[in-house]
Structure formats: C-alpha cells, structure tokens
Amino acid sequence: MIRFLLLFNLLFYAHFANAFDLKNRVLYNPTAYITSQCYTKTVDETNKNILHNPCFSCHTKNKEPNYTLGDEELQESYDFPESALKNPWINLFKDRTKEVAKISDEEILNYIREDNYKDKNGNIILKSKLENLDKSWDSNNNGKWDGYIPDINFSFDKEGFDRTNSKEYTGWRAFAYRPFLGTFWPTNGSTDDVLIRLPKLFQTNEKKAFDLEVYKLNLSIIESLIKQKDISIDEVDEKVYEVDLNQNGKLDLASKIVFKWLKPKYDFKTKKIKDFSMSYVGEARQKLLNSETLIAPGLYPVGTEFAHTVRYIDIEADEKIKMADRIKELRYAKKTSWFTYGELKNLGMEEIKEAHDFPDRIETFIGDIERGLNNKKGWYYQGFIEDAKGELRPQSYEETLFCMGCHSNLGVIADSTFVFQRKLETDSFSNGWYHWNQKGLEKIVDKRLDNGQTEYVRYLKENNSGDEFRANSEVKNRFFTKENRVKKDEIEKIKNDISYLILPSKSRALELNKAYKIIVDEQSFIYGRDAHVKPLINVYKKLKERQSTGLKKQ
Template sequence: MIVSYFFKVGLWASLGVSVAGLTACSGTSGSKTQDVEIITLDGPQTVQQVTAMFDDDWLLNTKVHHRASSYIPSQCYTRTEGQNGKVHNPCFTCHSTPKAPTYIDDTSFQMAYEFRDTSRKNPWINLFKDRTEAVANISDDTIMEYVRQSNYFDEDGRIILAETLKDVPKNWDFNGDGEWNGYRPDCYFNFDSEGFDRTPSGEDSGWRSFGYTPFLGTFWPTNGSTDDVIMRLAPAFRKDENGAWDRDVYRLNLAIVEALIKRRNVSIPPTDETLYQVDLNKDGELGQATEVVYDWAPLEGRYMSYVGQAKQQLAQKKVHLAGGLYPEGTEFIHSVRYIDFDENGDIRMSPRFKELRYGIKTNWNTYTQLRNVAMEELKEAHDFPDRLRYVQGSPEGGMLSGVGWTYQGFIEDQNGDLRPQSYEESLNCIGCHAGISQTTDTSFAFPRKLDADAFQGGWYHWTQKGLSGIPEPKWSDGTYEYTQYLLENGSGNEFRNNPEVIAKFFDEKGEVKPEALERLHGDIGYLLLPSPERAKALNKAYKVIVDEQSYIYGRTPHIKSLKDTVWLEPPADEPTGVKEAVLIP
C-alpha cells in the first residue's frame, strides 16, 4: 500500500504533539532528547543579531526558529519555470516512485507547489544574498591554505572533537551531567585495501568506507562540497558465535545487509557455508558460495539470516532482518568538506570538514508500523492542514526521525573548529532523511554502493580512488540516470547556477550535446567534478557563511543572488509547469 501526499509536508511525522500514536515505534535507546526553550526570530534578523546570540547559554539551551518549516530543504523552493518559459524538473530526484517499506508516494510534488500556508515562506534567505564583494575579498591563497588545514585531526593525529568531548564544554552539556551523551567521533579515516578503518594501534574501528554514485544534483562536488559516507554495523555483526572479533564474519554480514538494502544478489569471495551454517546462496545445501542471494519472502516461507553472533541475536529477536531495512545499531558518518585539488588540478577531498554528520538506527519498525506512520501523516495533513511537523531532540542526544533513527551533526564555528549543530541547524538534515520517497530506510548512499566489479569490490574511500572513471548509473529499464537529470533539469543543480555544467553539456540553444553525454556514460567525473577555479570560488562563498554563522538561513555556497531561480514565496495552488511526473523504475 502506497500513501499519496497532498500537502507540502512530504516528510515522516515524528514524535510529539502533532502526530498521535507514534511513541511505540519511534524513539532512541538511552539518548537524551528532551526539549529546550523556543525563541522565535521575527526576522529576517541581521547577521550581527544572529551571531551575537552564540554565547555559552544559547547553543544547546534554545531552539532558534527563524522558520518552523526549516526541515523542508532549500531545493524545494526552486522556480521550475525559467525566464525563457522552459520548464525544469529536478523534483523527480527526491519525489518519485517509492518502494515498500517506503509507503509515501510524493510524485505529485513534481507537478504542484503543495506547500502548507505555514511553510510557504522560504526560510533560506541566504539564497537571495549577493556575495560578490565578500568573495572577492578572500584571496585564492588564503582560502586554499584554510581548506588544507585539518579541523578533524590535531598535529599528533588525535581526533580534535573527541578530545574536546572528554571534558565536555559546559555550553555543550545539554543535560548537565558532565558527560557528552551523543556521538563521539571515532573514525580515523585510515582505510586499508578492503575499506576498513584502522585505529592508530592498528585495530579495526568497525567503520568501513564504500564507493557509490552520488545522489543527483546538490550532492555533486561541482555544486560546492566533497563528501563521503562510511558505515558500521553493531558489535554483534562483527563477532563470531563465540563472541570473538572476526573480520570474515563482518564482511559476510555487510554483504548480507547490502543484499537486503539493494534487494538483489551480492557477490562475495568463495565462502565455505558450513563454517556459518547458513545457506548464503540459497541452493538448498551447505557448500561453497560466491554470492549472497536475496530471497526474502516470509509470507511464502523464504527467509535469510546473518552469520556469527548476529545470527544468534536474530534467533533471539534481539536484532531483526527485512528487505529494504537496516538492522538495529547500524551507523553512518558523513563528512562534508571543502573542495581541494592537487598540482595537476585533479579534484580531491579537503582535510578541512564543513560538517560531520552521524546517524544511528536505534529502533526497529516493521512494514506494518511504517505503513501506519505514513497513514498517520496523511491523516495529520488532512485534519490539521496548517500545522507543521514537530521534531523531538537536542544537539547532544540527537534528533529523532520518527522511524527509528537518530541523527546528529557538527559544523564549523567562527574559528573553523567543529561544534555541535543547534536544534534548527539539525532540522536541515532531518527533512531529507525522514520521509521522501527516494530513500531506503532514510539512507541515500548505501543503496547506490558500487558493485563487486568496482575497485576493491566497491569497498574504498574517495581518498583511495576518486570519482573519475566510474560509469554512469542506470535505472532498471536501462535509462542513464545522470543523463535523465540533465535532460529534465537543463542544468547541473536545482538552482541552475552552475555555468560549467551548462557549458559542458548544452549548446547555445539549450540542446544537449551528444558527445558530452557519451563521455558521461563512461566517466561520471566529467559531470560531477568542478574546475579548480570554480572550486576556489565555491570554497570562498561557503567561508562567508561560516564567518557569519548564518547556517539557519541556508548553507548553499553561491556568489550571485538566486532570486531568478528560487521562490521567496511560491504561489498557492499553482502548478509547477511539469505536465507529467518522471517515474523512476
């Protein structure tokens, strides 16, 4: 059953007064997520007024609401009709055909601005600022020196934020217990030939990096940031049945989770199934397996299993298994960084982080529970059309998604050091990770992981091999995905302010260049990677936002005002101009 949405909520309901009956299938395990005082800015406030509020008491003890609708991302306020009358449709990337256990069908968002009256006003007013002068005042040498300084590691290789959290600053200690109760960064970004992260003592940290085809539009480096995604399963998935650490067990469990998330078979090295007493290839006997076969249909009596200690916990119902869902305890970290380049002009990740984002699955929800959440959201939109969603959480304990995940983030302060994100700054993440139709169990990257025929079987970090040379992804019907985005949108991002992509892929008449598409088919780097000149300009544009600490007004790096391509207030009940929704197979 798929639930259609008719209002611009388009996001999962969360715990709180706005939605009834979700407590049973939402929440965290041991996280402190109590509420804090709400301050409403009548705004837009001046930058000076906003930065003046960043004192010791403000950060973790207040919710600053420039707009209560800040969970709706800035891309949703795009003007889909251009000044030349041409219609652009970047909306299909997030709002298209869902697949259970995602039960929302938000394809109608492609064709109408279905905002509520209370969310129609665009909260992302940074989009309308002209930063030409501010960017010009930053030299190339200054910005590149800045982005090449790590704010994650100190000179001795220690994780700066983890060291700070050992003696948590008073204004970060939300519950006042003298301890930091949220995520403590513990990934060393020291990846071996299988993508496993190694600690300074040479042990596995549990984190494993993977290569993937970046999600469409904003997430491409050509639009302002480099990034990565790294995952870790709960301790039981890393241990054998005797409770001992076992990398072979961990590899297999990661492959099993990959098969469950992708819902298709996953290749593995030749594996003796008798060691684990699990029929991985589903051939009816225990022998040699070279793949994990996806064959999960419990209503038809077909089941799958983890291996090692996780297999025992599955039998005890301490962890769960289902197609399209991660097991409890799954973690992701996502570092968002500036754009660096080497002496040859090749783009690479910067040592400096813009943000460190973290997510953990704390609760299990069945298909039925997830469907009920979607139906509660639909009822909420019908019964209370002007009421926005309410998200429970705090900067220390994290923000609750409402469907079993907790998300948390750290972002640069005025000195360039990482600090916890405030409540409203974190809302920006919850929106995309809690209810659009094109995520899998709220995640974007892992369903797009490269397959076993890729470098290191797809298990590697971008510092080991970059985006260049990766073939363009295809939909199940053979459609080239990035090509379709260019054809539908006519640009390389939602705001259509990327002249490099436009010049590469479109002629003076706005027609796509066949030779450029042909090159893209074999190398996504041709589209996704900016020139060093554009990289420097976008780095400077973001540094201006850091200096202002104006993240609650938008953190998209741009120089010129986007008033020609972004609505300050979309018209009520007006179509976008898109006549037919793009349905992703």
C-alpha cells in the first residue's frame, strides 16, 4: 500500500509539472487568500503558559485611509469560513529530507546563480515570450498578452534609478527597506527587492519633458503622503516648482517635504478642487489643478506601479549572504482607479457587515492570469513564477489568489501595499534609494517604536520565535534560552544591525534553497510555497469553528 501511494504521488507530481494548465479556473483551494501562516498554533504545546503571537504584525489597528476596521480582533480567533477550517496547505506537512539530501551544494549553487530573467545577450526572456505569445498563456484567446510585460533592466545608478543599456531611464526606482516581519526575512526562505514607478506625468515638468529632479521630488512627496510624516530632501528652490514644499508660507529654499494636510475645497463654479496644502510638482501639478489627477494622504496616484522579485539566497566566497540572480517570483501591482476616503470607508463597513451576516462566504476576486486580480480597492496584482524548468511563467488564477488576502484586508497595509512605508530615509545610505545589489542588509538599525522598543526585538518577544511556524532553529538557538526567554545580550545586537537576526548561515541558506527547488520541480505551489525540510509541527491541520487563539490583541 505504501509503495502504491509513493508511486501515485510521483506520477501525480510528474503529470502536474509537465501538464500544468494555466487557464484552469477550477480551484483546489478557493480560500488561497488565507495564508499558511494563519494556521500557526499560538499556544505552545510543551508549555500552555507560553503564547506565540506573530499575528499582530499583519492584523493590527488600521490607519486612515485604510479602513480595514477591527482587523486587530483577528489576533484573538481563527475566524475562517467553514470551508477553510481544514488546512489546505498540505506541503507544510511533507518531509523533504530525502529529496534535499539528493541535491548537492554545488548543484543548488549553480542553479540559483543562473539568470532566468535575462538571456546571455541581456534580453529580457519573459518580454520575448509575452510578445510572441504561446496559446497556453493566452487566457482570453485574443492573440496578445494584455498584462504587464517586464521591462526592468536591473541596472541601477547611484540614486537607485533603473537604466537601460543605453542609459535611458525606465522609470523604475529601487528603494531599501526593513524587510517585513517573519516570513520576509531571508533567514526564513527568500531574499527580495521592491521597485516603484510613477506614471509619466509625475516624471515630467510643466513642458511635458522628462525631468529627473521633478520625478525625484514627486517620489518624495508621495513618500511623505504615504508615511504621513515630514521627509527630508536635498535642498531645492521652491520658486522653480511654484509649490511651498516646506509649508512656511513662502517660496524659498526647502530641504524638507512638510506633511501638513488641510482638506482642499471644491469650487462649484469651475467644478474643480482647489486650495491644496500639499501638491505634486511639474506636469502632475498642472493636472492636479485641473482635477485630472488626485492627491490625498495615505494614497498613491492612479497609475502607480510596484515590482517585487522574490529570489533564492546566494552565498559569497566569504560566506556573506546576498540576493541570488535567479528569481523565484516576479510580482507586479498597478493602481488603476481612485477611491475616496468615503468610498474606502464604505467598503470597510460593507466587509464587516458581510463577515457578520455571511461568515462562511468565500471571498471572490475578479481577474485573470494576464491583467491580474482586482483587490476591490483600486489595484490589480499579477505575477510570474518558475516553471518545472526554472523559467518564469505566468501564475495561474489560484496562484495569484494566494497574494490577495495580504493586499486587500489587513490593518498593516497602506493603500493595499506593504513596503514603501518601510523605506529607509535620510539617515541611511543614499537616502534609502538603492538596490540590494548596491548595498546589503548589513548595518541597518532596527526601527524604534513610539514606546521606545524596537520593531524586530518586539516581534521576537511577542512571538517567542523568529518565524510564524517556529521552525527556524537557528534563530531560536541564537536568541532564546532553553526556557524560552530572550537572551538580552543577543537582542541588543539587533538594534544596530538587523542582519544579525534576519540573515541565515551558509548551511541554512543552502538547505532553504534546496527545499524550495523541490516545490518548483513538483510545481506544487497551490499546496504551499514555504521552504522547509522537516514537516512543520506548530501548524493546525484542522481548526474548530471560531477557535480561540488564546491571545489578547496587541
């Protein structure tokens, strides 16, 4: 019987890897928007007095205009629809010890050092494939790709701007940030980077000509709006842009974007919005004055794009950890429509009412593999992932559904996004505008919170572990005693250098790379894409209805 099951699994995965149907809309897991991390056991099974709360990092009190109301309540219970009570992420429970042992260090290093984004001539492989579309990728059978065609050159100047081989600007700009808590730390599986691009009108001056200084200023203005705080900039003459950036009541030299928002007025005669306390510069300013674009704290302008690559972990000769050339996933997001504060608040209230009236109703998201899925709040999310040969392919509908819960209904996000509000600022290298291949994660200080604590240290204390699954023994052994108390001397080291916590050892990096490579070989992403070797034990296989976590919301 055991031999039969093993044979069945081998045949199943072989078929799955070689005959993957991207157009299939029959879902194995209709609640893929509920992440695997949400099934973690929060009460320690060896000591019921020890609680683990990784939940606070995502499910937290909202900040306007994110009207995900009462999200912090989800720290206290597994509030899932009935169909999601049985954990669908079955890859979590697989033992991959034998498969990992078969992959040599040399083999995995050779694999992750292959560039699957560009060919040997420097051409973007996906771009060529999407412009010469295979029928199996053409979801609506119209003979063309209707979504994002990758155009990032991954060649960054000293200010983080992506440049073509002829040194032209692609519009993309890389920025450095403190990786989000837990899952996104390299020690838990992957390295990653994030780039932002604003629409063309934010890159041009009032004569509609590309103007780098205008673009840099608009990016800083939007950083101020998203973070809802002052942002330091290189000194500029406000008279050139006709905008009082430092809000001192006159046009002079400014070295700061001052965040001071006063609600603008609506002119019923001209049918335009006027009296902006904060404004874009260049062509975007003209469009704003004509009500052809909009501005508000906490919201990106329509047309804003983000690109996010998730990658393997490479190791240099001195065993220093760095981002690998090989991409696991290329994730893409674009804001396509504007929602006012009132509209967003109504959506938040509707979500609460629906959850109350129909607690077992499954969320649905409109979209397809080409354009991506609509998060109902103005954004489309789409992505590419490795095929069985290691080449990037479009994600299926279900594989993209995996992204939607995090980018729609969490208290921690700002206008559906995670990272730009975590961007490093003027006390950092290049004011935080750089790519990780220009400078790594070393010597970045932990973020100081309002209560004097620091962010990563707080996560360790609240979670009593370095990841949601409590499977990272490397972090556990370094930062916790056998009695599960934090080692004070060790956590002090994080405060001035987060890499001491979030970068893995060489052996762990190799192990994580191998474990993920097996998922790629199987093409079993819909069953979970978390890299691990041993079966995870701190995760529920099945939950009870409205089961308590035992936690108190933070």
